[in-house]
Amino acid sequence: IELIDADRRHFRLADALEEFGESEKGAVVTYVLIDCPPSLSLLTVNALAAAQAVIIPLQCEFFALEGLSQIMRTIETVRTRINPALDLQGVVLTMHDRRNNLTNQVEEDVRGHFGDKVYRTVIPRNVRISEAPSHGKPALLYDLKCPGSQAYIQLASEVIQRERARPQAA
Template sequence: MPREVPPPRILAVANQKGGVGKTTTAINLGTALAAVGERVLLIDMDPQGNASTGLGVPREHRRVTIYDSIVDGRPLHEAAVATQVPNLWLVPSDPDLSGIEIELGQADRRSFRLRDAIDRLKQLKDSLKPTYVLIDCPPSLNLLTVNAMSAADAVLVPLQCEFFALEGLTQLMRTIDLVRSSLNPRLDIQGIVLTMYDRRNALSGQVEADVRGHFGDKVYQTVIPRNVRVSEAPSFGKPALIYDLKCAGSQAYLNLARELVRRERARRRSEQLLEKAE
């Protein structure tokens, strides 16, 4: 009997503060996970569509988008387009997402539209299912972010190494607690990724010490450095790993992907042991 393939692990890449490297992390972590052998679906939930642009998917190729899935119930696999990265697919964004709060109004299951779409995705044949679904959230708390967190198993938090980012992190923790208590009791913090890290700046080290002191093992050992090549890559419609594999930022995202996979395998082993004990 063939081994049962586990359902995809669904991670919302979220931070209510803008400019922390959220979309950059979604793009490059997705690319790095694909590079280490995972099948990845990246869902662009931001009306600005930066993840779609950064992966080189032009607007004319975005015929079916996440908007069609959330509003009209179109299957996610119909919206998914192949990227230039093998084993990485994208569900593109649509500017119409910016009006979703008004459009859905009091619609049935308005906070669970993305969860329902992903549940249907899980019914596909194992050969078509992704092993990871990454959701690039908008930098605000709105119905799109609520949909993402209601659908996710856990939240991956990119955190810029600056003082005000810590205040944004506090707000995000409150949001996660709220969603967990009212919409998605299984929601967890998968990890916190320190981004735009500058070893020459004492503040980066102070922020790192504070975050590790408070969140402990939830903070990834891998940190993402400030890197010009990573910043340049989206303007060429490429992930940094395609634009310049050898740069420090690309290597950091590869290390992050490996660390994430190790964490997830350890989590699955722990869950299996608990199931056997019961």
């Protein structure tokens, strides 16, 4: 709400990150990960204005597909009006349950539409991942060996590989 009347309201995060980079003399900041709420708010637009690439987590549920089309429209609007360098790095399928026909249909539809933009790694529906926040811990600290945590480690490796292959802005 405080951003509504602010100058350069869409660029507040980008400006802050630029100031941070300038203030950290000698330090090298290679990556900044920005985690946004699922709503398409001014905070999300700020993140997209500051970002070079976007990773979209997608629950393997029917209504998530509608949300995916909304975020894609938002990304295109931000790319057109605010940040022409914004790139979709990929879509990661979450809460994936191979036993569920709907999950498999969502995966097939998303892979059919986005092709190699969809990460090979999928994050399975996993009780241990769901329990972690109630214990105040990230999943990897709560249970490193559970299938969900192992999938996140595999995803991190795949993200790094894609980032290395992505053309860098000059």
